[in-house]
Amino acid sequence: MSAHNVAKSIAKAAKSAFEDSQLVPSAERVNALHHIRKALESNKTEILAANREDLKAAQIEVDAGRMSDSLLKRLDLDKGDKWDSMLQGVSDVANLPDPTGIVSYAKELDDELELYRVSCPIGVLLVIFEARPEVVVNIAALAIKSGNSAILKGGKESNRTTQLLSQAIATGLSQSSLPDTYVQTIQTRAEVSSLLSLDRYIDLVIPRGSNALVQDIQNNTRIPVMGHADGLCSVYLDESADIDKAVRVVLDSKTDYPSACNSTETLIVHESLLQTVWPVVGRALLDAEVRLLCDPPTLSALQGLSPRPPNLSLAGPSTPDAYTTEHLDLTLSVIVLPSLAAAIRFINAHSSHHTDSIVTESEPAASAFCRGVDSAGTFVNASTRFADGFRYGFGTEVGISTGRIHARGPVGLEGLVIYKYMLRSVGTKGHVVGDFGAGGKKYKHADIATTAVPF
Missing domain, CATH: 3.40.605.10 (Aldehyde Dehydrogenase; Chain A, domain 1)
Known part of the structure; x- marks a missing residue:
């Protein structure tokens, strides 16, 4: 056959x-x-x-x-x-x-x-x-x-x-x-x-x-x-990001299971954090043997550290395609941006609309990020690795969808599951559309208080 x-x-x-x-x-x-x-x-x-x-x-x-x-x-x-x-x-x-x-x-x-x-x-x-x-x-x-x-x-x-x-x-x-x-x-x-x-x-x-x-x-x-075709997830370190939260969230998002589709591939750093939060996060990533593909400002900040990180050789310059690549290993693309609005635009332009997270202490920033980022999951101060059916309480999952429908x-x-419409007449003569309209009946459209189909 x-x-x-x-x-x-x-x-x-x-x-x-x-x-x-x-x-x-x-x-x-x-x-x-x-x-x-x-x-x-x-x-x-x-x-x-x-x-x-x-x-x-x-x-x-x-x-x-x-x-x-x-x-x-x-x-x-x-x-x-x-x-x-x-x-x-x-x-x-x-x-x-x-x-x-x-x-x-x-x-x-x-x-x-x-x-x-x-x-x-x-x-x-x-x-x-x-x-x-x-x-x-x-x-x-x-x-x-x-x-x-x-x-x-x-x-x-x-x-x-x-x-x-x-x-x-x-x-x-x-x-x-x-x-x-x-x-x-x-x-x-x-x-x-x-x-x-x-x-x-x-x-x-x-x-x-x-x-x-x-x-x-x-x-x-x-x-x-x-x-979904790609799992291009990102973490954005907002200007109000707490250092400890930033380290924990970024490390877990990248290193917990690097080959998973909900592993973070891009780290976005607010420019005000270049000499404060970013060096601490960068050191932690290098200590975890993560290869960093950095834009010039973030690379320069790492190279200027004293004492020099032992694994500094893992940090190098990025290329434009680094920010549209699903690395699926201990590789992370890093870029600095001037504002939350710029970060939202960057994510919407470069991500696969899977899951993206913001580290911030600002409620307005968190709200703007969650509403502005056009992804299936938008997180606040939490690892992208939480994007999972088992962790959501679904028991397990059939997959992750980045689609726009269903x-x-x-x-x-x-x-x-989808749905079907069930219509039932219990009238003595049944119901026909010809009974409604000009000169006839009007539809009631009254709510029925029920949680189950009674037939």
Whole structure:
């Protein structure tokens, strides 16, 4: 069977699974998630062994210059608390309120004629991601809880890991009333290319990965795409910035996890801080072995320090493209600007509208920054690394969207539902539009006090 026919078969099965699942009680979706977590726990040894094999193969690619070190770091499922966080994310999603069936608008249009706007699933999700194998579990949990079916494609660098994670998910689903095709995985690029043409069956594409991956998908499908191409985040040190807060926020934003999309790539310094706050922050960054790409004023301020920072060789001149580059490592671009207004203009012109933070003791400055910066997240005296679905209390996230419609920022359950309008007549003759208008009835448009659809 050709790749296109295989892809079409998968897409049709996903659509059927979605349609068949709509009458399955929400409690059964929660039951499926609990079974999936147990299956993952039971297969931890095998999954992490497969992940180590993926890491070995990836290291060979890095050594040969065919893969970035940042991609390698994202691949490790056993790093820190990543495994435990992945499992906890499944439980957290299971425990969240059901995002479907929520009434956001209710009106009585006429006596015994009621209109409700009710949240419902999107349909079939196609999620394409690179390296991070835990995304398989994150997306599966969110899709199942929100009533969406999903087709998942991980990067070839994580094939061994994702195959075993997918098997665990399938095991969990098999112990529930949901169709076993509710969450499917694919392996080849040819299948992806074919799926991107199947807008009859697939309702939303969610890419998670490099700029090149996202742009390629956006340019090759008619299906709506939700995601972000870059994570160009910035921190602005306002003229009233507290030194201790500045050091803590900047260091965490850059060094906590440099390869993450919410890691800060640009530091903007108010010109009044060149000889006060900036040298302290700069020293701290150099001590943390951060490579600094500085404009002339910030570089000069560092070079004039006494005593001379031991790692001063890590500071060098920037180029214009440094401020539009997602470094994804311990590299930070630095620029000095004369005002808050200039900083806002600079961020709006250079950032990817992901997440940006201001360090300030001025409430008016904080307010102006949060309103003026056109990004999905605007923070005050807080690390950009907080831009995360788990940290926001979403349980986990399907990704981060910098789009202008539907969902923005970390996308959790609420970002995976849309709504439908339900209209019900309980009149003895039903209702017809011909009864309204000139010489006829008038619409009441009276509020209905309800939190649930009564049918």
